[in-house]
Amino acid sequence: MKTVVVYKSLTGFTKKYAEWIxxxxxxxxxxxxxxxxxxxxxxxxxxxxxxxxxxxxxxxxKNNLKKLKDKxxxxxxxxxxxxxxxxxxxxxxxxxxxxxxxxxxxxxFRGGFDFNKLSFKYKIIMTLFKWKIQLTKNKTPExxxxxxxxxxxxxxxxxxxxxxxxxxxxxxx
Ligand SMILES: Cc1cc2nc3c(=O)[nH]c(=O)nc-3n(C[C@H](O)[C@H](O)[C@H](O)COP(=O)(O)O)c2cc1C
Numbered sequence: 001m002k003t004v005v006v007y008k009s010l011t012g013f014t015k016k017y018a019e020w021i022x023x024x025x026x027x028x029x030x031x032x033x034x035x036x037x038x039x040x041x042x043x044x045x046x047x048x049x050x051x052x053x054x055x056x057x058x059x060x061x062k063n064n065l066k067k068l069k070d071k072x073x074x075x076x077x078x079x080x081x082x083x084x085x086x087x088x089x090x091x092x093x094x095x096x097x098x099x100x101x102x103x104x105x106x107x108x109f110r111g112g113f114d115f116n117k118l119s120f121k122y123k124i125i126m127t128l129f130k131w132k133i134q135l136t137k138n139k140t141p142e143x144x145x146x147x148x149x150x151x152x153x154x155x156x157x158x159x160x161x162x163x164x165x166x167x168x169x170x171x172x173x
Contacts, residue, residue: 001072001172003027004038007047008057011118013111014047014078016157021045021076024166033057035064043072043169049111050079050087053094065100072172073104074165078111078157080149081142107165112155113146126150 005027007018022029027045030037038044048056055077061068077091088108092101118126130150133143148154 001042002040003043003045003169004030004041005045005047006030006032006038006060008049009047010049010056010122011112011114013114013155013157014049014056014076017076017078017109017111017162018045018047020159021047021162021165024162025169033060035060035067038071039067041071043074043172044068045074045076045165045169047076047078050077050091050108053090055091055095058095061104062095062100065103069103072169074107074169075104076107076109076165078109080111080113080146080154080156082145083108083110105165105168109161110156110158112153112157113149114153114155115150116153 003025005018005022005025007014008031009015009018018029021027046058046061048058055075058075061073061075079087081087088106091108092106096104115123115126130147133139133147136143
């Protein structure tokens with residue numbers, strides 16, 4: 001099975017998981033917006049960072065699901081907050097219809113947060129988000145963690161977490 005890992009990463013956390021996965025699967029590793037580059041592969045693994053319930057760059061896959069109907073599709077996203085089943089469900093439902101979900105296997109990994117590495121546009125968005133949390137009464141542990149991460153970058157990436165994804169891909173072969 002020819003496998004490719006393609007990713008979009010703003011500050012390096014998704015990149016790290018993509019590199020680990022590609023290395024373990026001896027897969028090609030790409031950063032591209034061109035679907036035609038992916039069509040020669042049997043297994044396509046896409047990774048993008050979590051933005052609210054959106055997955056950065058996911059339109060590359062979403063807009064081409066018909067072309068990819070015979071491929072094995074694996075999508076992963078990385079977020080700063082701890083992994084929760086409810087987030088997995090929300091992200092899946094927000095990005096893919098019930099029918100589309102049958103075509104993909106989905107994983108959420110914990111990434112990290114590094115405000116200083118964000119582009120100007122995302123610094124503005126995330127500053128507004130910080131103000132919103134600051135104004136929230138009775139902050140959740142996740143909100144408190146997020147505020148702390150603005151002051152000091154956090155990295156929760158963990159190679160162990162890719163095991164389940166790797167096993168899924170091995171079983172395709
Ligand atoms: C606009 C924006 C929205 C985000 N929303 C979330 C979120 O809803 N939940 C979460 O856990 N992390 C969120 N994050 C944090 C990123 O998902 C996290 O830093 C990710 O690991 C970054 O991966 P990257 O460096 O590959 O882009 C957000 C980051 C940005 C810039």
